[in-house]
Amino acid sequence: MATLYCKTTEELIEYLSLDKAFQAKIIYQNLIKGITKFEDMTSLPKNLRERLSAKHSDALSSEVIRTSEAESATKLAVKLEDGMIVECVRLSDGQGRYTACVSSQVGCAMGCAFCKTGTMGLIRNLSAGEIIEQFIHLSRLGEKISHIVFMGMGEPLHNFAEVVRALTEFHREDGLNISYRKITISTCGLVPGIKRLSELKLPVKLAVSLVSADDATRSRIMKVNKSFPLNELKKALISFQRHQDKRITLEYCLLSGVNTTKESAEALSKFTRGLECLVNLIPWNPIDELEFTTPSEREIQNFTKELKRLGVGYTLRRSKGREASAACGQLASESKKTL
Numbered sequence: 001m002a003t004l005y006c007k008t009t010e011e012l013i014e015y016l017s018l019d020k021a022f023q024a025k026i027i028y029q030n031l032i033k034g035i036t037k038f039e040d041m042t043s044l045p046k047n048l049r050e051r052l053s054a055k056h057s058d059a060l061s062s063e064v065i066r067t068s069e070a071e072s073a074t075k076l077a078v079k080l081e082d083g084m085i086v087e088c089v090r091l092s093d094g095q096g097r098y099t100a101c102v103s104s105q106v107g108c109a110m111g112c113a114f115c116k117t118g119t120m121g122l123i124r125n126l127s128a129g130e131i132i133e134q135f136i137h138l139s140r141l142g143e144k145i146s147h148i149v150f151m152g153m154g155e156p157l158h159n160f161a162e163v164v165r166a167l168t169e170f171h172r173e174d175g176l177n178i179s180y181r182k183i184t185i186s187t188c189g190l191v192p193g194i195k196r197l198s199e200l201k202l203p204v205k206l207a208v209s210l211v212s213a214d215d216a217t218r219s220r221i222m223k224v225n226k227s228f229p230l231n232e233l234k235k236a237l238i239s240f241q242r243h244q245d246k247r248i249t250l251e252y253c254l255l256s257g258v259n260t261t262k263e264s265a266e267a268l269s270k271f272t273r274g275l276e277c278l279v280n281l282i283p284w285n286p287i288d289e290l291e292f293t294t295p296s297e298r299e300i301q302n303f304t305k306e307l308k309r310l311g312v313g314y315t316l317r318r319s320k321g322r323e324a325s326a327a328c329g330q331l332a333s334e335s336k337k338t339l
Ligand code: SF4
Pocket: 108, 109, 110, 111, 112, 115, 116, 117, 118, 119, 152, 153, 154, 155, 187, 188, 209, 329
């Protein structure tokens, strides 16, 4: 059946042929708790439960077809109503905080050279309901999830309307009630999308996959830079900060010999000047068909030494979920097999 998540009370009434608004509200409250079988919604009258169960075996439009576990990450392959597969990951910080990493598209049009999802091209956008369902599947693993990152498959700002609908739904006070401040949108630098997001003034966090602060290099590995070069990106980020007053994360995937030189560090230092940001260094996660290599420890050390000298604030993160193939750029692997 079509997803019931993100439907308004009126839409639920119409879609399920309900008599009363309060029945739609009860169904909604069950759905956000992850109760998706009508027969289990015991606060509904018995005859209504029976009628709905006879027509719809489950209120979810998607199902989990595979689970892979690693120390700090659990990855789910989720089959959508039309047979497409997306992946989502529950990340643990080891101290009781759980984060849902969700996909916003099947595939991605942005074609970043270091990213597996980029090799697929864009198959389709996800609806807001399909995004919320990923969160529900991850919540059903058992722990309360407090944070959300849009870092799965797809460029969230390229599916702007549905992602914003999903944000509103995540935040809904009588629903999942997750603070905007606990939600991060990760973009490859789609400037018009950053501007639209600024205008909405939603206090979400922003992460930008920067990867290189040198236009020539960035254009070579990230197509988006040809349309929206670094000076435009920086202006958009400054404007975003003016509206949101928030530190931006610059994701910097370390690619051996590509963006780890002394000049790369200097370019990064120049780009970060005037921005309140933290650079998140992530050594590249090897992907078979792609030509990059992970920098050696020595190369990483030399680069970080240079950043320190230049006063660039950074963290060095080993990508969580590496063991579950759930790190950035690896979420296409399972989907590709099915296409
Ligand atoms: S890094 Fe993000 S924007 Fe770039 S191709 Fe991969 S999923 Fe798309």
